[in-house]
Structure formats: C-alpha cells, structure tokens
Amino acid sequence: MISDEERRRAVAELREASTGAYRHVDALDVIAGSVGVEVGGKFGHEVENETYAALADLIDRPTTHIDVNEHGRACCANCGCDDWCLADRSRYCPNCGAEVVG
Template identity: 70%
Template sequence: MRISDDERKRAVAELREASTGAYRHVDSLDVIANSIGVEVDGKFSHEVENETYAALADLIDRPTCHLVEDEDGRTACSECGCTALYLLDATYCPDCGSIIERPW
C-alpha cells in the first residue's frame, strides 16, 4: 500500500494529539488504528490489531524508486512518473514520497 506524504502527515498529527491524552476514554488500539486509516467498526480485535501493525509498517517503511527517462526524454520517478524539474537533486519524489535510490 502506497501512503502519500499528506496521509503520513495526517497520521503523525493525529498520533501526536493522542499522545497528549486527548482520547482518554477510548481503547488505545482503536485510536492508533483510526489515526493510521484502519477501520475498526465491525471487526474482531485481532483483525484490527493485524491491520494496524501492517499499516504502521507501511507508514514507517517509505517506498523507494529510481530515476528513469520518460517517453519525452525527461527524468522521471520510476513509481509515479513525476518529472519535477529538481528531481535530479531531490532525496524524495515530490509526488509519491518515495526515496530516490541512486546507483552512485
């Protein structure tokens, strides 16, 4: 599952809010699950737990890409096709958030 930078920022903000004690009367697993986009309604707790662990791993493990040449000869992200002008100097793709791996 690809997580955008906006989704990542939203999840971080909600998790930080939860860390302040804002959700004292709610099960912590439900708070974490909802913060990272896992639906909890109608599921058994072990399903929520499994999905939460997987979503946390996806949130932490940023995907990688490499630079390719598109059909117009521009440098592009191998994952999303982004052709931002500063892509050659970037660490992350500005569109999909992947870490740009370089052979050098």
C-alpha cells in the same frame, strides 16, 4: 502509498492521544483510527493486522530510482512523474514521495 499530508495528520492524532485525550477508549482503536484504519465491523485480529501494516507504511518510506521515459526525460520509476526536480537529483519524488536511491 501514504502521502506526507496523511503522515502529518496521523502524527498529530497520535500526539494528541499521548496527552490522554482518549482515556476511555481502547488504545488499539485510537491508534487504528489515527493511521486511517476503519475499526467498525471487523474482528480484533483484522484491526491489529491492518494497524500494523498502516504503521509500517508511515515509518517506511518507499524507494525509487530515476528512469528515463519515452520522451527522454528523467522520471520516477515508481509513478512515472517527470517533474523537473528529478533531473536535478532531488532526494524525494514530488508526486509519490518515494526516496530516490539510485
């Protein structure tokens, strides 16, 4: 799962690329590198597939719901985080970043 820090880094690199900073580099390589896809030694279709998946992960934040753990505390159903803010109806899990939808 992609973290908010990784998301911000990717956005910063993509914005830098939008300024023309990488004029003499293949666009797919720039985008792949920006979203953390290693290009070296792979076929073009592999790079494309991994890049599309990484872009989807950047855009689509996972969802979760509040569960109750063995100690009776509210916790994230995805990662088990039982941070106090989950009990207070936080919108996102502070550990995995999933959006709380239930």
